[in-house]
Amino acid sequence: MPENILRFLKEKDKFVSGARMSSELGISRTAVWKKIGILRRQGFIIKAVSSRGYKLIGSPDLSADEIASEVQGDFWKRIFVYESVDSTNEVAASLSIRHEIGSGTVIVADTQENGRGRLGREWISPPGVNIYMSIILKPDLEPRDATLLTVLASVACTAALRNTGGLPVTIKWPNDLLVSGKKVGGILTEVRSEPDKIRNAIIGIGINVNIEKNNFPSEIRSVATSVRAETGENFSRSGIIVRILKEFEKRYKLLKRTGRGRLLDEWRRFASTLGQNVRIAMGKEVVSGRAEDIDDEGMLLLRLRSGALKKISSGEITVLR
């Protein structure tokens, strides 16, 4: 796979001869040469100087090999990058159910024809600028703990984006990523469950990265933002994806090893919802109160005017100012 060569070039960060790569990676010099060619066609800029060898100068903005060279291992098994898909969650669902593709697979697309938010709502998905990705997991969790995956993904994305240009991202319960009150990303988790176990989970992540403010459709311009709009800089999408995947892996392993406590605490630190007076629309019913905490499954605990604590599993939340 070309990601071996890529990893090698990145680690060395200087000119490396084809002969050395050939012997250290245990492949022929022709194979080295062919893989360099594949990487160049993907947009990697690899300088070749006779007698010195090859050096990586630049990387494309979105590349499966780039991502794999950074994260592939015991947790992340396969990274697929598509030019255009219906939706990455759709591809992930079809791969995991029809083709039995296993845990640790990541589907990324440059654009989505039919990007989805909750309950079939549209997720704006222009090409070349944003992150649309879905993670396939077969987590060893009970269905009632599936919500921890949304908590985990929100925390991982927030941590990754805070490390990207120092973006002050906060989490709005349950699944929105905000910067100064505007949505920079969202998470749509879809799980298939038998009554007592999760068969598979697909965690869809959308992040507005390099889209210009004016390129958002007018109806969402006042409520949406992007990393670029907030920082004035463009960022490599591969780089952000790598950070998200690393933060996710770290916390997932911690969850399995030590339980949910630290994850929930981290969520609380990142949340903008807690401590606020909110109104929540749940179908026809509307309740208001103070968002006090989340419970062990990530459900919102709302302190009502009467003093009673109400557990909220879903609803549209508005912060009252």
Add this chain to the structure above:
Amino acid sequence: MELEDLKSLIEFLKETDITELRIERDNSKVRIKRGQVVSSPEVPAPKPAVVQAPVAEEAEEQAEKLHTVASPIVGTFYRSPTPEAPPFVNVGLAVTRGQVLCIIEAMKLMNEIESEVDGVIARVLVENGQAVEYGEPLFQIEPA
């Protein structure tokens, strides 16, 4: 077991001293308990046991045969993948094991609930958009 069989079984029992009988055969289970009809002051003359018995026992037989799908999580019950789409299942539809019956949404996480059995949907027990609790019955399926 046919209703006629049940009736004759009950008639037969009435002539004996047996007060409780369980029969398990193939896929059906029947339990007949011949109640002492205890009359209480508030209740007027009890109906003859023989009229009540077949109905009650038939219902019990039905209930024992039906498979109940309970909600594995707390959330909101949805019968279709999107508001415009047709429901995943309706009463009378044959379903197979692993087929998606509904979505329960919690924290904007869509949990597709699969059928554990092959069978026919006998009852849908909750309304679209209704909040459901952990363990709340959602569907009854008549196993194939």
